[in-house]
Amino acid sequence: MSQGVTMPPMRPVDVAVRQETESQTHETVFDIQGLQAGYGSNVAIKGVDLEIYRNVITAVIGPSGCGKSTFIRCLNRMNDEVPSFRHEGTILYHGVDLYGDGVEPVEVRRRIGMVFQKANPFPKTIYDNVAWAPRVLGLKKDLDERVEKALQSAALWDEVKDRLKRSALSLSGGQQQRLCIARAIAIEPEVLLLDEPASALDPIATQRIEELMQSLKQDYTIVIVTHNMQQAARVADRTAFFSIDSDEDGRYGVLVEYDETPKIFTAPSDRRTEDYVTGRFG
Amino acid sequence: MSQGVTMPPMRPVDVAVRQETESQTHETVFDIQGLQAGYGSNVAIKGVDLEIYRNVITAVIGPSGCGKSTFIRCLNRMNDEVPSFRHEGTILYHGVDLYGDGVEPVEVRRRIGMVFQKANPFPKTIYDNVAWAPRVLGLKKDLDERVEKALQSAALWDEVKDRLKRSALSLSGGQQQRLCIARAIAIEPEVLLLDEPASALDPIATQRIEELMQSLKQDYTIVIVTHNMQQAARVADRTAFFSIDSDEDGRYGVLVEYDETPKIFTAPSDRRTEDYVTGRFG
Amino acid sequence: MNLQGDRRLRRRRIVNRLAEGSATVAALLAVLVLGIVVWSIAKRGAGELSWGFLTKDLPLFGQPGGGIAPLLVGSALLVGIATAIALPVAVLIAVFLEEFASPRVGAAIQLCVDLLNGLPSIIIGVFVFGLLVYGHPQNGWAGSVGLSIVMLPLVTRATQEVLRLVPTSQREGALALGASRWRTVLGITLPSAAGGILTGTVLAVARAVGETAPLLFATSIFGRTIEWNPGHALPNLPVQIFIWSESDLPEDHARAWASALVLLIFVLVTSLTARLVLARTRRRMG
Amino acid sequence: MLRSPFQEELDQLEASLQEEGALVLRVLRGALNALAQRDVELADDVIAFDDDVDRRYLQIEQGIEHLLALQTPVAIDLRLVLAILHTNLHLERMADYGVTVAKLTKLVADVEPDPLLLQSLEEMGERAEEMIRVALDAFANRDLEAAESLVELDELIDRSNRRFVDRVVEIVGEPGMREWALRMVVVSRTLERIGDHAVDIGEQVAYLLTAEFREFTDASHRG
Amino acid sequence: MLRSPFQEELDQLEASLQEEGALVLRVLRGALNALAQRDVELADDVIAFDDDVDRRYLQIEQGIEHLLALQTPVAIDLRLVLAILHTNLHLERMADYGVTVAKLTKLVADVEPDPLLLQSLEEMGERAEEMIRVALDAFANRDLEAAESLVELDELIDRSNRRFVDRVVEIVGEPGMREWALRMVVVSRTLERIGDHAVDIGEQVAYLLTAEFREFTDASHRG
Amino acid sequence: MSAVPMTQELRGGRRLRDRFGDRLLLIVTSAAGLGAVVLIGFIAYKVIRGAHLALSTFGLPFVWHTAWDTNKNVFGAAPGLYGTAVTSLIALLIATPLALGIALFLSELAPRSLRLVVGSLVETLAAIPSVVLGLWGILVLGPFLADHVEPWLHNSFGFLPIFSGTPQSSGIFVAGVILAIMVVPIVASVCRELFLSVPPELEEGALALGATRWEMVRGVVLSSSRPGIGAAVILGLGRALGEAIAVTQVIGAGWFIRSSLFAPGDTLASRIAGQYQGAVSKLQIASLFYLAAILLVIGLLTNLLAQIVVKRFAFQRTGGS
Numbered sequence A, B: 001m002s003q004g005v006t007m008p009p010m011r012p013v014d015v016a017v018r019q020e021t022e023s024q025t026h027e028t029v030f031d032i033q034g035l036q037a038g039y040g041s042n043v044a045i046k047g048v049d050l051e052i053y054r055n056v057i058t059a060v061i062g063p064s065g066c067g068k069s070t071f072i073r074c075l076n077r078m079n080d081e082v083p084s085f086r087h088e089g090t091i092l093y094h095g096v097d098l099y100g101d102g103v104e105p106v107e108v109r110r111r112i113g114m115v116f117q118k119a120n121p122f123p124k125t126i127y128d129n130v131a132w133a134p135r136v137l138g139l140k141k142d143l144d145e146r147v148e149k150a151l152q153s154a155a156l157w158d159e160v161k162d163r164l165k166r167s168a169l170s171l172s173g174g175q176q177q178r179l180c181i182a183r184a185i186a187i188e189p190e191v192l193l194l195d196e197p198a199s200a201l202d203p204i205a206t207q208r209i210e211e212l213m214q215s216l217k218q219d220y221t222i223v224i225v226t227h228n229m230q231q232a233a234r235v236a237d238r239t240a241f242f243s244i245d246s247d248e249d250g251r252y253g254v255l256v257e258y259d260e261t262p263k264i265f266t267a268p269s270d271r272r273t274e275d276y277v278t279g280r281f282g
Numbered sequence C: 001m002n003l004q005g006d007r008r009l010r011r012r013r014i015v016n017r018l019a020e021g022s023a024t025v026a027a028l029l030a031v032l033v034l035g036i037v038v039w040s041i042a043k044r045g046a047g048e049l050s051w052g053f054l055t056k057d058l059p060l061f062g063q064p065g066g067g068i069a070p071l072l073v074g075s076a077l078l079v080g081i082a083t084a085i086a087l088p089v090a091v092l093i094a095v096f097l098e099e100f101a102s103p104r105v106g107a108a109i110q111l112c113v114d115l116l117n118g119l120p121s122i123i124i125g126v127f128v129f130g131l132l133v134y135g136h137p138q139n140g141w142a143g144s145v146g147l148s149i150v151m152l153p154l155v156t157r158a159t160q161e162v163l164r165l166v167p168t169s170q171r172e173g174a175l176a177l178g179a180s181r182w183r184t185v186l187g188i189t190l191p192s193a194a195g196g197i198l199t200g201t202v203l204a205v206a207r208a209v210g211e212t213a214p215l216l217f218a219t220s221i222f223g224r225t226i227e228w229n230p231g232h233a234l235p236n237l238p239v240q241i242f243i244w245s246e247s248d249l250p251e252d253h254a255r256a257w258a259s260a261l262v263l264l265i266f267v268l269v270t271s272l273t274a275r276l277v278l279a280r281t282r283r284r285m286g
Numbered sequence D, E: 001m002l003r004s005p006f007q008e009e010l011d012q013l014e015a016s017l018q019e020e021g022a023l024v025l026r027v028l029r030g031a032l033n034a035l036a037q038r039d040v041e042l043a044d045d046v047i048a049f050d051d052d053v054d055r056r057y058l059q060i061e062q063g064i065e066h067l068l069a070l071q072t073p074v075a076i077d078l079r080l081v082l083a084i085l086h087t088n089l090h091l092e093r094m095a096d097y098g099v100t101v102a103k104l105t106k107l108v109a110d111v112e113p114d115p116l117l118l119q120s121l122e123e124m125g126e127r128a129e130e131m132i133r134v135a136l137d138a139f140a141n142r143d144l145e146a147a148e149s150l151v152e153l154d155e156l157i158d159r160s161n162r163r164f165v166d167r168v169v170e171i172v173g174e175p176g177m178r179e180w181a182l183r184m185v186v187v188s189r190t191l192e193r194i195g196d197h198a199v200d201i202g203e204q205v206a207y208l209l210t211a212e213f214r215e216f217t218d219a220s221h222r223g
Numbered sequence F: 001m002s003a004v005p006m007t008q009e010l011r012g013g014r015r016l017r018d019r020f021g022d023r024l025l026l027i028v029t030s031a032a033g034l035g036a037v038v039l040i041g042f043i044a045y046k047v048i049r050g051a052h053l054a055l056s057t058f059g060l061p062f063v064w065h066t067a068w069d070t071n072k073n074v075f076g077a078a079p080g081l082y083g084t085a086v087t088s089l090i091a092l093l094i095a096t097p098l099a100l101g102i103a104l105f106l107s108e109l110a111p112r113s114l115r116l117v118v119g120s121l122v123e124t125l126a127a128i129p130s131v132v133l134g135l136w137g138i139l140v141l142g143p144f145l146a147d148h149v150e151p152w153l154h155n156s157f158g159f160l161p162i163f164s165g166t167p168q169s170s171g172i173f174v175a176g177v178i179l180a181i182m183v184v185p186i187v188a189s190v191c192r193e194l195f196l197s198v199p200p201e202l203e204e205g206a207l208a209l210g211a212t213r214w215e216m217v218r219g220v221v222l223s224s225s226r227p228g229i230g231a232a233v234i235l236g237l238g239r240a241l242g243e244a245i246a247v248t249q250v251i252g253a254g255w256f257i258r259s260s261l262f263a264p265g266d267t268l269a270s271r272i273a274g275q276y277q278g279a280v281s282k283l284q285i286a287s288l289f290y291l292a293a294i295l296l297v298i299g300l301l302t303n304l305l306a307q308i309v310v311k312r313f314a315f316q317r318t319g320g321s
């Protein structure tokens, strides 16, 4: 009977906010249980339990020295390079124990790429920087294409395509960092670990790296350590907050809270997280 | 006739927002006119006109390479140390031309202290770090008191008073930076120039430096260069935004906008400022 | 506002001037000494130099004329062999120290390398004598071994220095790409260091070619003709200059000056260019 | 240049706001039709439909909270966020007014209305709709002039409202009409308030564009 | 530990909000007294006084804008800023309602009021005042229970309002009272709205404390 | 991009080559490293072994005996030790202030363009072969000193025993000056590196406090590199102690202890070098080995000392506290 206007069942309102990562729909990439790690007799992190999901950007934040770098470097066994490094607990990578018998750190690192705080291009040409690892790993087929694709994924191709034979050191800081990302991508890893990738860059270069991360998220699982809380807020889907605790083992980092980023920055469950993100500390 | 309630003239509502610096009530410390500076034949900044006020925190922001450091280092003639440095225009410091005849850079620097991006404590004891400059300058009377006062002003006294004879290098990064501030304060300068004083520090140390700046504002005129826009927003009363321009002289920095900080961050007048602070660039 | 400073500041400025002046004078003095040395050698040696001097055999004792061709050949052989021995070993030691050694072991080996570096070369001479000459005739091999001991720590240190200039971050970068250790060392670290190793070697050669003491007991009694066989004592420039300088004969002095000039030119040219190249490399690598 | 995720979120939020505006218009039209036709069923639909508006409202609120917590907007971006926040509130309020009208409609559904008064309510309703549209368009187009024009439109509604009350005073004597008339006074005032809220949206547009907040007219000295 | 400048600004802002609340209470009391005593002068005072509230409102708004632009609050701080923002809006609206009452008072100042109705308006007014106080205290004390109790208080006002309208329907026949009665319907509704706004403030308190926004009751299904 | 990983592959397989390569490289390089240790030990062993005969004949008193008589077959090291000590001392006294001045000039004062040139020239001074410098010393420097400098010293300070005696163109004093010339560039270049390694931030920090350049140098550069300067001087000392050829050429050879610096003499090294052809008896050769052994011990000790100083220095710089 109502004429003029009818009220059709409304279509579900599509949400205007960041699409929440529904972790249940995302495969678990790393399953970390009871991780304790340290150097010599010092404990750097203790009792860390964490799952990292596929195609999700996970940020790790926390005060200096809380073991963020130690943690992320456990994930691709970079810490094996430190002679005094010790660890306990398990890190399952797609169900396989990363530190299990017979697991080759070299292979682990190929699958789990890493980018460091300070851009570290090799003193070679731009092309060779990207092509070196594929060559070493025997991925020599269609090398040019591979290089181009990696540079394109790293949003660097347009800027360097005319000077691939120039030294990588002639690039600006931000470009160098993107080159390092391209280099990591070129061997098709599954995960990208970034340890403060933008902390040495100015805001413009930082923004480009952040945009790049967003676009890489389609294909990679990304873990980023950052000092800059706003950066974590801007780019990450999930955020892990580490803090420093102490007992008879000395001072060490613990995982305080791990949740969707919006949750961490609007309504963290733990008081310490709240104190940290709001800037009230000890 | 109205009974029950009367409506007395309301007392002026005291403003709940940051007290705006009323520049007209603040004395001008630096009066910079037509400043152009560069290295060799390269121009780094051009046509900068600016007044810096007393007991006000002035922030300088802008993209990398826009000449922020060059600018701030003109203010205490630190650039004299760079052989290829050239400049034009005048910088009046309390009415005296800083680059005028007979002006001693050494004297200028005593009056205008500077703190750098990387904490640079001398490899001496904590005490000697602070006492060194007073000794050199012949301010040997009541040296202990002077050192204590400087450390106190730099909010470091409580943390180091029991280990004044320990090496300054044993301090943490944030403490070292505060020590450098104490060192600068110990010779009672009139102005403090800070070139990205917190960019190498973690959030907690950064916050302490920012709090320190707030308390130093009572006694000093502070100019801070920062990459971190939010830092400028948090601490500065006035903000100068430099941007990069280019013409036949090459690429150089120009002063785009200079205003109260809230103005810069809520309603900048210049489109370039708005694009920069909101993160839309190039 | 007085920015011109007070009396005190004026005094401080005078002290400053004085100190700066003395340092400058010291530097000038060093340059002056070098100039005098080079100039006096050039002045006295240039007259004797000729094509014949470079190509003839050594003079008969007490006779005029003659040349230094055997010395040039012998020195070249000695240094060439020494380089062939020292270079690979030195690079390997440096790689071990910089890439593999644990801090303890590294410190011990580093100490040995430093001690070798500080070892008086006469001791090396005595050692080589005791090891390879005593009871045998003098021979070129022994001389080369002596020189190689001189060169070893030099090349090692130079190599270490450039290896250190290769940032850890680059090794980490390579490892993080899934490259193995040896790939990283051969593919990233050593190539970056190659230039530096080369210049370091050249510097070591320049040093070795003038070394006298290690040769003194090993290859100082030689004939006056060109000798190609390192099994025999090899004529060489430094020992011959030493002998001539101890002589009382003016013509021997003249020969000594001329030979010294030849040696000096070689040493200065090689070491100066190597140093310039090295300075450039260093600046480039940060 | 690529739009950053932040820009996209902001755009989405604004689009969502416009959609909310469309929903509000539907609520209001529904309420007005129900009133004119004494259609209780439609009135119920309107009341139920408001839940959708509320949901949208909450989503926008939450979107704003996330944006503020995660993206630290400043300058024009911050003003946009704040303008969206306020507009969102106003729109939600308008929808509530639509519900109020629908509820009042239900209360007097069995009374034969006064056709003249009804006519003037319909006119006020149309004016209110017009104002909502103008306000939303002014927002979308960043049109300061359009936003400022809302003040005049509001004048018209205010005047209608005053006339309406005068007319009601005349007819309220008729016993059959008493309750109807009293309810309609509230409806009229409600429509007038919708106009006020539209003006407030206009003020937000002006704030967004000029960075200065000023009330177009002093609300407390209005109607 | 030292309070950071940011914390201080936030505290100041909250204090300012409480002061605004006190001002609103004064406006409301003034309006109710003017109504009861038909005191046109007092009504004018109330109307003028609203400007002070508006100024305070604008200052808080601006303070919030600065805080958001300069201090990037997150988590509890952000919620506090947003709660202040919303509460500020509600308080300003309440003051406007006070003005509305004052204006209506002036329109019917020459009519002898119905004492019973007047009495019940006074009661509603007191309830509204009570609710404002509860809401402000709940905010100040971060008292979730008190905030939730506002729903029940609001029920009472709503009921009074309904009864009031029924009563008005009865007396509106008297010609002398017609206009007065019509105006008073609006006053009653206005007081009821003040209650609603107090509930909304309570919701903000709950949001601040629980980090979850939920409406205590669905506004559109209210009164 | 690759799908879910095949867990097998994480466990290597095709990486045999990598593992073998890593092993091989490690073995080869560590063997070389070990070689350095063995070499030092072997040198010490060989030298002491060679001195065996003299050791058993003379024992420790060899060190303070002064004779060197090939006919009677009695040998002692004292004059050589004395000569070594005095020539080295003279060298350091002259060289240290000069070297510091040069290093400061090169690292702090000279304009950038001049730094490279002057720096290279100073290092070139170090590159001059000692035999060439010795030649110059005996034929140019010696006569010059004997004609101009020594008479002046004698006339002004002749009341001091060390400046008594007649000026000569070869002798301890000339040897000391030649050694100084050899040591200056070494100490200067180590000190320059040291000064350059003082972070520019520190220097800027001092200047920003209103210090003059010299105050900055004294307060920051010199003070923070003091132990390093010590180590550099010790390194120079090591060079002076062990230098054989140039000293042999200019010292004039004389196995005795004279108070005058103008007198000829010998150092340990110059005696070894000087006797390279004339050694007649096994005992004489063994005695020369004995001298070498003493020199080796002194050399090792100074080097070790320098190492220790440097260690402490590094510790202080990084602020271990």
Ligand SMILES: Nc1ncnc2c1ncn2[C@@H]1O[C@H](COP(=O)(O)OP(=O)(O)OP(=O)(O)O)[C@@H](O)[C@H]1O
Pocket: A039, A044, A062, A063, A064, A065, A066, A067, A068, A069, A070, A071, A082, A084, A227, B202
């Ligand atoms: N290679 C190492 N050897 C010994 N200790 C180490 C090493 N690396 C880190 N540590 C110690 O482990 C702890 C954690 O360090 P880590 O670098 O992981 O912290 P972080 O959170 O990354 O700090 P930052 O934010 O400063 O990078 C610190 O106490 C640090 O001193």
Ligand SMILES: Nc1ncnc2c1ncn2[C@@H]1O[C@H](COP(=O)(O)OP(=O)(O)OP(=O)(O)O)[C@@H](O)[C@H]1O
Pocket: A202, B039, B044, B062, B063, B064, B065, B066, B067, B068, B069, B070, B071, B082, B084, B227
């Ligand atoms: N000592 C110098 N010699 C030559 N050019 C210089 C020197 N210092 C700076 N420049 C040049 O001057 C310009 C401005 O540099 P400046 O360091 O002042 O910029 P900035 O804004 O401080 O940058 P950043 O944010 O990276 O610190 C740049 O192009 C830079 O390359």
Ligand SMILES: [Mg+2]
Pocket: A068, A069, A070
């Ligand atoms: Mg780290």
Ligand SMILES: [Mg+2]
Pocket: B068, B069, B070
């Ligand atoms: Mg800078």
Ligand SMILES: O=P([O-])([O-])[O-]
Pocket: D093, D193, E093, E193
């Ligand atoms: O519901 P209001 O906006 O009129 O208070």
